[in-house]
Structure formats: C-alpha cells, structure tokens
Amino acid sequence: MGVIEGYANIVSNTDFTEEQKNYHLKIFAIIIAIKLLLILFVAKILWPRVMPDISSGIKQNPSFLSLVGLMIIFNLLF
Numbered sequence: 001m002g003v004i005e006g007y008a009n010i011v012s013n014t015d016f017t018e019e020q021k022n023y024h025l026k027i028f029a030i031i032i033a034i035k036l037l038l039i040l041f042v043a044k045i046l047w048p049r050v051m052p053d054i055s056s057g058i059k060q061n062p063s064f065l066s067l068v069g070l071m072i073i074f075n076l077l078f
Contacts, residue, residue: 035071043067 010016010024043064051058 036068039067039071040064 011021016024043062047062047067048060052060
C-alpha cells in the first residue's frame with residue numbers, strides 16, 4: 001500500500017478520533033515537505049556536481065519541476 005492510500009484509509013476510517021486523524025495528517029504534511037526539500041537539495045547541490053561527470057549528455061542544471069517529475073516517475077515504477 002502506498003503512502004497516499006494509507007492516509008486516505010486513516011481519514012476515512014471511523015475507528016480513529018479527530019485528534020488521531022489530525023496527527024496523522026500533520027505527519028503526512030511533514031513527510032511531503034521533507035521530500036520536496038530533498039528534491040531541492042538534489043537539484044541545487046548534488047545534480048550539478050555529480051551528473052555531468054557521469055555523462056556529457058546530462059543537463060547540468062535541471063529545473064525543480066523536472067526533478068519532481070522524475071521523483072513521481074520513480075515512485076510509480078518502484
């Protein structure tokens with residue numbers, strides 16, 4: 001089960017109280033923020049230093065949205 005489906009089940013489940021639902025949604029928001037910060041870290045620091053050394057055909061400074069798309073594709077595959 002993926003992350004989104006798990007949280008959708010928590011929200012729709014009636015066994016949890018409103019406090020527990022809010023707690024889980026806050027954790028979910030923090031996880032999404034951390035993922036976006038990690039993508040920004042890769043886009044600005046790691047990618048320009050590492051990827052051009054691997055292959056000359058790789059763009060040195062990709063946009064943030066292209067890396068978000070790469071993360072979404074990676075998550076769909078694995």
